[in-house]
Amino acid sequence: MTRAVVVYESMFGNSKAVAEAIAAGLGERFPVEVVGVDDARPSLTGDDVLLVIGGPTHAFSMSRATTRDSAVQQHGAPGPAGSGIRDVLESLPPAAGAPAAAFDTRVKKKFVPGSAASSAEKRLRKLGYRMVVPAESFWVADMSGPLLDGELDRARAWGAALGAAVLGSAATE
Numbered sequence: 001m002t003r004a005v006v007v008y009e010s011m012f013g014n015s016k017a018v019a020e021a022i023a024a025g026l027g028e029r030f031p032v033e034v035v036g037v038d039d040a041r042p043s044l045t046g047d048d049v050l051l052v053i054g055g056p057t058h059a060f061s062m063s064r065a066t067t068r069d070s071a072v073q074q075h076g077a078p079g080p081a082g083s084g085i086r087d088v089l090e091s092l093p094p095a096a097g098a099p100a101a102a103f104d105t106r107v108k109k110k111f112v113p114g115s116a117a118s119s120a121e122k123r124l125r126k127l128g129y130r131m132v133v134p135a136e137s138f139w140v141a142d143m144s145g146p147l148l149d150g151e152l153d154r155a156r157a158w159g160a161a162l163g164a165a166v167l168g169s170a171a172t173e
Ligand SMILES: Cc1cc2nc3c(=O)[nH]c(=O)nc-3n(C[C@H](O)[C@H](O)[C@H](O)COP(=O)(O)O)c2cc1C
Pocket: 009, 010, 011, 012, 013, 014, 015, 016, 055, 056, 057, 058, 059, 060, 061, 067, 068, 070, 071, 075, 105, 106, 107, 108, 112, 113, 114, 140, 142, 143, 144, 145
């Protein structure tokens, strides 16, 4: 593994903060770039690239143009609504066993199903990615956040564990 890329989508900044914390954890092991979905993207593909991708859960799954518009129009997100991780995943070519992991942010409420990360994970698997660790959710208090106490520490630890796992699995291949 030579590098990691953390691609995030974020309407209110919570998933961005999680992405940066994950990158800080990953950065203990190898070079890592953090990129927003609408920024110029480095190459996300290749056997030597760990792809980490995440964003907010909208309507029980990954966002769509309509839900991002709603975040701006109805819930006061700064905008512009931009694109989402669903669009990034749709643009990726098949990956022959390249390593990946997915995360999301969502509201911690009992009996609210659905996670953008597990939807993203399904799509990554279909493309042929090898999921290094299971998809993970990080919790916000409400639509605009904030992240619950301790979530940034948990994100950093998740990034560090992901880095260790990808190096461990590469060593045994
Ligand atoms: C249109 C819309 C739909 C949402 N649907 C869900 C949902 O189904 N489940 C959930 O847990 N959170 C839902 N949320 C809350 C988001 O997950 C929350 O806004 C997000 O985690 C904040 O992250 P961000 O700052 O990176 O955008 C929704 C938010 C919006 C704006």
